[in-house]
Amino acid sequence: MTYDWQAGLVFLAVLIALTKIIKFFVFKVPALEQERLKNMEVWKEKRKLDKYKKVMQQTRSAGMYTNLVFILLVCPFFINLAPQPIWKIFLDLFIILMVYDFVYYLTHRFVFHGQGFFRKIHAVHHQARDVTFIDAHYVHPLETFVGVFLFVSTIPMLTLVLGPFHAVTVALAFLVFTQLNIINHCKVELPFFPFKTVSWISARHNAHHENMHKGNYATITLLYDKVFGTFC
Numbered sequence: 001m002t003y004d005w006q007a008g009l010v011f012l013a014v015l016i017a018l019t020k021i022i023k024f025f026v027f028k029v030p031a032l033e034q035e036r037l038k039n040m041e042v043w044k045e046k047r048k049l050d051k052y053k054k055v056m057q058q059t060r061s062a063g064m065y066t067n068l069v070f071i072l073l074v075c076p077f078f079i080n081l082a083p084q085p086i087w088k089i090f091l092d093l094f095i096i097l098m099v100y101d102f103v104y105y106l107t108h109r110f111v112f113h114g115q116g117f118f119r120k121i122h123a124v125h126h127q128a129r130d131v132t133f134i135d136a137h138y139v140h141p142l143e144t145f146v147g148v149f150l151f152v153s154t155i156p157m158l159t160l161v162l163g164p165f166h167a168v169t170v171a172l173a174f175l176v177f178t179q180l181n182i183i184n185h186c187k188v189e190l191p192f193f194p195f196k197t198v199s200w201i202s203a204r205h206n207a208h209h210e211n212m213h214k215g216n217y218a219t220i221t222l223l224y225d226k227v228f229g230t231f232c
């Protein structure tokens with residue numbers, strides 16, 4: 001096991017570049033820019049509330065430090081730049097996301113929505129009804145830590161079976177993980193092609209916020225909710 005700092009740098013560069021490029025182009029689409037402005041209106045109002053300010057600050061720190069430890073101290077041991085066919089990159093990406101989503105599904109359903117301490121922690125996030133962009137950040141810092149930890153620990157765990165991943169694979173997995181967690185909280189009401197899917201994702205997560213007991217516990221896809229009968 002070696003610390004591949006070059007792979008670490010490529011991982012970070014690809015992640016930052018793709019995040020910026022996607023943000024730049026997505027909001028050139030008038031329909032999406034219109035939805036962004038609607039979400040930002042709510043952001044402006046809610047951010048004035050003390051409870052939002054406090055929780056958002058704490059959750060930002062929790063997410064940042066957990067991510068930094070992973071990016072600087074863990075990730076470079078489990079990634080490399082060895083040439084790989086494109087299909088292998090996408091297959092590994094699919095495996096990482098589906099394994100993480102299964103672990104998250106179980107944690108969300110039985111720990112966050114269980115009877116113990118974590119139910120109270122998760123209840124902070126569930127105060128948000130009719131969710132918009134800002135609510136993706138209205139999460140108790142301990143829940144943020146657990147969520148990010150589950151995702152980042154999936155990668156070293158899987159390398160025990162699959163071997164090291166390509167830096168680009170892990171950057172793509174990170175991108176999907178972080179962006180889907182934001183997209184599912186955005187209020188998007190565009191019931192026509194090609195935005196219908198985004199509207200559907202946001203409506204399904206909103207249904208989870210409206211009723212804590214019904215379902216939609218997974219975060220990447222709702223496949224596990226369909227399989228285990230908790231889709232709503």
Ligand SMILES: [Zn+2]
Binds near residue numbers: 125185205209
């Ligand atoms: Zn949520």
Ligand SMILES: [Zn+2]
Binds near residue numbers: 108113126
């Ligand atoms: Zn929940």
